[in-house]
Amino acid sequence: MADPATAPPPVAEATGIGKRFGATVALRDARISVAAGESHALVGRNGAGKSTLVNILTGLYQPDAGSLRFSGAPAPSFGDTDAWRARVACVYQRSTVIGELSVAENLFLNRQSPGALRPIRWRTLRQRAQDLLAEYGVDIDPAARARDLTVEQRQFVEIARALSFGARFIILDEPTARLDARGISRLFDKLRDLQRQGVAFLFISHHLQEVYDLCSTVTVYRDARHIVTAPVAEIGHDALVEAMTGESAGAAQPWAAGTAPASAAAAGDEGPELLSVAGLTLDGAYEDVNFSVRAGEVVGLAGATASGAVRLGETIAGLHRADTGRIAVAGRPVRAGGVPDALAAGVGLVPEDRHHQGLVANRSVAENATLTVTDQLGPFGTVLPSRTRDFAERMIEDLDIRTPGFATPVAALSGGNQQKVVVARALATDPHVLVAVRPTNGVDVRSKEFLLGRIRQVAGAGRAALIISDELDDLRACDRIVAMFHGRVVAEFDRGWRDEELVAAMEGVSRAPSAGASGTAGDAGPSEQER
16 A cells, blocks of 8 residues: 555645635535545535536636645636646537547647747648647547537546546546446546556546446535545445435435336226337338337337437337338327427427437426427417416426526526426427437436336326437336337336346347347347357
8 A cells, every 4th residue: 555655645635625605615625635536426416516626626616615636736827727637637528529520629729830930841730630630549539520520529528638638637527428338347447547547537436336337435515515525336336325315315215126106008008009109210220120118107218329219219209200010109100200280189298408408408397398389378479478477387396496596597507407398398398209218328326226217107197108219217217118129019017127138238238138128139140149
């Protein structure tokens, strides 16, 4: 064990940090210390103070109290951008890569030439980019347009760009939110390689299993303050959840594997068919998909990014027009490719990305929550403020949306409460079928439980729900699962499914379902022995 007296100082150390925004206390006597080469997790519920700490660590906010040091030296002066970049960088959930520029241009943005009046030597720039990417083992063409990269590749570009400034401390804010299982595995392998080169990471995630998979230390924040820092190996899952929520683990209601609460449909009391998909095909996305969802049932559509499951769900909600096939809701055909037609037929949608597809950030909670029902808020196409307020306040209470008021800009809410606004809007029309695409993406453990429970209430009220996700926690809330791989349905599972069987189906590995499952996975791909 290294002698603490001779050990290098932490790559980043914050002590006694305080920050207020008016009457709101964002951080109170907060602290964190990250060692060189360490992967350190920062977890907590939405609103716990994590984002404020990140903004302080990256020089975007000045703390009202406390001190911040990097590798033993005081933090740079506020506003000294180059000095901050040399010490710390953040890879955000929402990519900062500019899609219209090449990889090389993104890597050396504002540094393309030696001086402001010197011409850009494009061949030299691409070679510099190639050398930088090769140094960190990133296999991406420097001349490629950033818009053509995968989410995973864009993250690697952002990490390489941060390292090019000399930073050896990188904050990763929900880096796996839009990656499938294979992408997460490759990202983690790359992070471990960089750790061996002395790079330290502050890893922020709501997926606690990823904390156990990647990190050696975890820090928990709750209610704007530091709660505990501990080695990951020494803190169990229940203790971690308790530290995050302030409640005992027994107070939570997580879904056990394949043991979602039995609905009437699952118990054999089959309701009428509310959603029917027959022979649906969208070129390049999915082919000849058939399934149905009955009243009182929650069905999971499970698949990785390339499975076509998300595009299929969006097609049901009217965002895409299928080439062939039929969609029916409550026995009536739905005209393909039209959102108004899908809404009128009784389909509600929780989209995959609340930032780009779900919210108008500068508009109020009320305006966002009532976008699908504006025709009900006044006569002759008018929208009466009083009706908007009353409707929004009912939805705020129903979804337990934590907001100062209905007129608060939705951008001011935490991620979990923003997601509740999106769900509220989807439920505002009282749909026959709720289509929820990765409904708990980027929300904390308690918000996740609440949202999944609310989706089950939809089924309990005699309607139907379709959860589209590759997150096992989401799928545990379902009565049965339809698994997709490369655009085709490859297996179906009843309640009682096992994690490894479902993951094998989603990953294209042939494995027979156990006694608790139905359907086959035999056409999914090569067996483990053949791979």
